[in-house]
Amino acid sequence: MSKPGKNTKLYTQIATLLEAARSQVVRAVNHTMVKTYYEIGRMIVEEEQNGKERAEYGKQLLKELSTLLTRDFGKGFSVDNLENMRRFYLSYLKSETLSRISDKLISETPSRKFNTINQLPEILQLSWSHYLILIRIENVEERKFYEIEAHKNNWSVRELQRQHDSDLYTRLVLSRNKEQVKALSEKGLVVEQAKDAVKDPYILEFLGLQEHTAYSETDLEQQIINKLEHFLLELGSGYTFVGRQVRITFDEEHFRIDLVFYNRILKCFVLIDLKIGKLKHQDLGQMQMYVNYYDRFVKLEEENKTIGIILCKDKKDTMVEITLPENNQQIFASKYKLVLPSKEQLKKLIETDGNG
Numbered sequence: 424m425s426k427p428g429k430n431t432k433l434y435t436q437i438a439t440l441l442e443a444a445r446s447q448v449v450r451a452v453n454h455t456m457v458k459t460y461y462e463i464g465r466m467i468v469e470e471e472q473n474g475k476e477r478a479e480y481g482k483q484l485l486k487e488l489s490t491l492l493t494r495d496f497g498k499g500f501s502v503d504n505l506e507n508m509r510r511f512y513l514s515y516l517k518s519e520t521l522s523r524i525s526d527k528l529i530s531e532t533p534s535r536k537f538n539t540i541n542q543l544p545e546i547l548q549l550s551w552s553h554y555l556i557l558i559r560i561e562n563v564e565e566r567k568f569y570e571i572e573a574h575k576n577n578w579s580v581r582e583l584q585r586q587h588d589s590d591l592y593t594r595l596v597l598s599r600n601k602e603q604v605k606a607l608s609e610k611g612l613v614v615e616q617a618k619d620a621v622k623d624p625y626i627l628e629f630l631g632l633q634e635h636t637a638y639s640e641t642d643l644e645q646q647i648i649n650k651l652e653h654f655l656l657e658l659g660s661g662y663t664f665v666g667r668q669v670r671i672t673f674d675e676e677h678f679r680i681d682l683v684f685y686n687r688i689l690k691c692f693v694l695i696d697l698k699i700g701k702l703k704h705q706d707l708g709q710m711q712m713y714v715n716y717y718d719r720f721v722k723l724e725e726e727n728k729t730i731g732i733i734l735c736k737d738k739k740d741t742m743v744e745i746t747l748p749e750n751n752q753q754i755f756a757s758k759y760k761l762v763l764p765s766k767e768q769l770k771k772l773i774e775t776d777g778n779g
Contacts, residue, residue, distance in 0.1 A: 457547050464512025474539050514558045541613045552580045564608035565592045571611035589626040617730045624758040629653040634761045641699045661688035671716050680713050691727040702738035705744045734759045
């Protein structure tokens with residue numbers, strides 16, 4: 424009899440292979456389901472267009488279909504879900520590639536439809552649960568942005584919902600010109616320089632801190648550490664955590680940086696200082712010192728210059744601009760919010776930053 428643990432390495436290798444195969448099968452099944460739902464949506468829409476009284480005919484059609492499909496194929500074909508398939512098709516109807524393949528399906532026999540469905544483009548890469556969120560976003564450019572980002576960053580359904588609830592798209596749009604906004608819906612967020620990796624404001628509702636209750640900077644830092652996974656999601660792509668209260672020493676004096684991260688895309692350190700009150704020019708000077716220290720004594724020669732972000736409850740853009748050099752590309756001050764603002768509140772918050 425073989426000794427316990429003798430074949431542990433072999434087992435691990437086989438288990439890893441099986442897990443990978445299982446994941447691949449799940450993805451393949453999911454993609455086929457999504458593409459099939461798109462085609463079901465197309466067939467429903469075309470049948471509705473043949474109805475004389477579309478609204479009433481459509482309601483009755485979905486009700487009858489739901490009864491028959493549930494009887495023969497089980498769960499997943501409620502009236503609401505059939506309506507979602509219909510909406511899914513209409514949401515992506517204007518996609519030239521999708522429409523071309525969908526037109527091809529019309530003339531094909533049922534036995535050949537399945538193979539053609541699998542030719543639907545790679546744009547449909549997310550799960551059905553992801554698309555249930557996306558099809559409720561009316562702005563086409565906004566929907567494209569979230570779809571690209573969800574696929575690129577492998578967002579879970581919960582992460583996609585959270586990014587949409589925190590209005591990531593609006594936060595990025597309000598700080599970009601028309602060409603950059605268009606690029607968001609075509610490529611998602613492309614991080615090429617320091618300012619691309621910085622948001623203003625940051626939404627930290629996941630920390631569970633109340634907007635109008637007393638808390639210290641230590642409390643804020645501890646909650647961020649407790650919810651580090653959520654905070655990394657809010658920071659964006661490419662961030663890895665390095666440390667908290669990182670000490671630097673020179674001239675026999677010790678200084679501590681609240682949070683230190685590394686951005687793998689920008690290939691640079693990102694230092695974060697937390698301020699629970701109004702931003703002061705001394706805070707900017709302190710961050711400049713931290714950044715200079717990292718650039719001169721910590722970063723490697725092949726790495727890019729360090730970024731410093733001060734997260735504060737309140738700031739005035741004019742004071743920030745006057746305090747920092749005109750060609751500043753390294754130091755940023757951003758507000759943070761502990762609750763999810765509405766789009767109107769978010770727009771007002773960003774537009775009035777420099778005027779308050």
